[in-house]
Amino acid sequence: MDNRKRQQIQALHYRTGEPILIDIQRGVLAAITSVQLDEEAKRALPIVAPGLVDLQINGFAGIDFNDIPFTEASISKVIELLWREGVTSFCPTIITNSAEAIEQAVATIDRVCQGDPLAAQCIVGIHLEGPFISPEDGAKGAHDKAYIRPPDWELFCRWQAASGQRIRILTLSPEWPCSAEFISRCTASGVMVSIGHTAATTEQIQLAVESGARMSTHLGNGTHLTLPRHPNYMWEQLAQDQLASCLIADGFHLPDQVLKVVMKVKGPKAILVSDAVAICGLPAGTYTTHVGGEVVLTPEGRLHLAQNEQLLAGSAQLQRWGIEHLTSRGLATLADAWEMASTRPAACMDFPIKEGVEAHAPADLVLFRREAHRIIVEMTYKAGECVYQRD
Structure with missing residues (x-):
């Protein structure tokens, strides 16, 4: 057409x-x-309604952006499948891995965008989640500790060059001593710095915000099982007015009370992401993944480790499910929930689609x-x- x-x-x-x-x-x-x-x-x-904008998708329908190598055709296939779900813009998300694997992944995405103008419009940026995150258990989540490292500007520039300057979001933990300068450099280069998988002190988070950090990655997840009553990094991120909060509202990652509180505190800066993994879009059953090993997707849509059903193995639902959850639980109107998954993330990233149906x-x-x-x-x-x- x-x-x-x-x-x-x-x-x-x-x-x-x-x-x-x-x-x-x-x-x-x-x-x-x-x-x-x-x-x-x-x-x-x-x-x-406006097209959905997902700032964090690790894979979909059996295709994993972190199972290196993946093909250019697989990325194009994901784009087509996401259209069926109402997703018109998204950030393929590359997580902690070896320097070579990250470089190969972002370069593959760049080749797709260079060869297909419509794909380039759908892939509004690459989200690099790690490897500059906390090495502590709980905070690091499923990220491989062997590849976690302190921020390295020269290495990041190497990845950015391989991506065709398409890395738009970087999730890191500001607990590393060199974080503030690194965040300032990223911000000056047009990269959104998001705090996540962190064990940072409140002072380190405050300094990160002063240096340019403007978002929290899947707030409430990728955290320690227990935290000090106060202060802690959850309270501090909520208290920082300049930080937008990304939320996984699939009904499994966060209880309704947490969703309700974050939405009240953050208002228009509360954002829905899917954080979908490759098993999202597949039928219920048992699967083997390169990150979590054997995992189970239940008929209810919950993805957990086969050896311990109490431990989640990632998100198996897209934003549409999150909108349905928020509205069915009375946590948000349809219009507000939809904007949390469309115009709000676009506004946070200053994408033109932030204007919505105007x-x-x-x-x-x-x-x-x-x-x-x-x-x-x-x-x-x-x-x-x-x-x-x-x-």
């Missing part, structure tokens, strides 16, 4: 519930006008229907092109 050709979409605005007519021209929302319809005609329309915004849209709290994606548009239509 030629996205320069004029198109029109009639649907219900996700926030107001009122019918609108959207004119799409040259990949943007050229105009949005209200439409007067009777109730029967309104009920026949789908809901239209005139002159990029035509990244999802048309969907609701069955109780379930969201059924009908169509997905990327840059004005219909990239998915439900049979």
